[in-house]
Amino acid sequence: MSETIQQLETSSRKPRKLAKGLKLLLGLFLTYLAARILLSWFPPGPHLTCNRAIEGSIDQWRLESKTNGFPNARGEAVASLQLIMPFMTPGSLRDYGYVPGLQPDDAQELVLFYVKEPSRKRWHGDGWSPFQTKLWIVVNPQFSGSYEDAEAITTIEFRRRLAKTLEFLESNRRPGSTNAANEHRKLLESLQAR
Numbered sequence: 782m783s784e785t786i787q788q789l790e791t792s793s794r795k796p797r798k799l800a801k802g803l804k805l806l807l808g809l810f811l812t813y814l815a816a817r818i819l820l821s822w823f824p825p826g827p828h829l830t831c832n833r834a835i836e837g838s839i840d841q842w843r844l845e846s847k848t849n850g851f852p853n854a855r856g857e858a859v860a861s862l863q864l865i866m867p868f869m870t871p872g873s874l875r876d877y878g879y880v881p882g883l884q885p886d887d888a889q890e891l892v893l894f895y896v897k898e899p900s901r902k903r904w905h906g907d908g909w910s911p912f913q914t915k916l917w918i919v920v921n922p923q924f925s926g927s928y929e930d931a932e933a934i935t936t937i938e939f940r941r942r943l944a945k946t947l948e949f950l951e952s953n954r955r956p957g958s959t960n961a962a963n964e965h966r967k968l969l970e971s972l973q974a975r
Contacts, residue, residue, distance in 0.1 A: 827876035827896045827897060827898050827900050828872075828873075828875065828876045829876075829896065829900065829902055829904060829905040829907075829918065830869075830870075830873040830874060830877070830905055831904075831905045831906075831929065832894075832904070832905075832920055832924065832929045832930040832931050833929065833930060834869065834873070835865075835869070835874070835894065835920070836924050836930065837868070838865045838868035838869045839851060839852070839865055841865075841868045842864055842865045842868060846864075849884075849885065850884050850885070851881065851883055851884065851885065851893065851922070852864040852865055852881065853881040853882055853955075853956055853957050854881070854957070855956075855957045855960055856881050856882055856956065856957020856958060856959065856960030856961040856962075856964075857881065857957070857960055857961075857964070858878060858879040858880070858881060858961070858964055858965075861879060861881040862874055862877075862879050876896055876897050876898070877894055877895065877896060877897065878894065878895045878896075878897050878965070878968070879893070879894055880892055880893055880894075880895075880943075880946055880947075880950070880961055880965060881957055881960075881961050882950045882955035882956060882957050882958050882961050883922045883946070883950070883955070884922065885922055885923065886922070886923075887922040887923075887949070888921075888922070888949075889921045889922070889923050889925055890921065890942055890945065891921055891922055891942065891945065891946040891949060892919050892920075892921065892939075892942050892943050892946045893919075893920050893921055893922045894919065894920040894931075895917060895918065895919045895920070895939070895943070896917065896918040896919075899915035899916055899917050899936065900915060900916065900917075900918050900933075901913040901914070901915055902918075903916075903918065903928040903931075903933050904918075904928045904929040904931060905929070906929075907928075916933040916934060916935060917933070917934050917935070917936065917938075917939040918931050918932070918933055919931060919932050919934060919939065919942065920932075936972060939972070940969060940972045940973070943965060943968070943969060943972075944969055946965075947961070947962045947965055947966065947969075950962060
């Protein structure tokens with residue numbers, strides 16, 4: 782009789798171990814699923830805005846202000862961006878830097894807009910991935926690039942192109958170039974340390 786009891790105890794332990802294993806797998810799966818949902822709703826890193834929406838806002842501003850250039854309020858980036866904000870969603874450019882003084886026909890290797898910190902995303906519709914390399918997202922004056930009119934470049938390339946943009950503004954004596962250069966030199970200096 783003791784053998785029968787022992788067999789019953791052994792056979793009842795197997796389903797318990799199986800149930801614990803299944804609970805563990807289900808818990809891991811639900812944790813993974815919750816993390817994926819949270820990362821898709823609230824991805825880490827900078828907020829990217831549709832570059833075509835930015836370009837459309839600039840076009841609308843041009844129509845209303847009867848000009849062909851880009852917004853430039855004394856070379857001050859924030860004041861210049863305020864000119865197009867009536868055509869944008871509030872806060873949509875909070876993670877963007879802007880270099881006032883460029884014109885639409887300036888060279889593609891210059892930097893008009895940039896995301897203020899490297900991003901794992903390449904464009905606003907891109908899914909976040911921890912395996913994607915962090916790169917600087919920049920928009921040139923011609924709005925041409927492989928990622929929805931933007932480019933993803935390394936820190937070294939970003940530093941080179943931003944420095945070239947500031948030199949271009951100063952050498953061509955664009956309106957507000959001194960203010961724009963002073964504002965963005967701080968960023969260049971911080972990039973030297975990286």
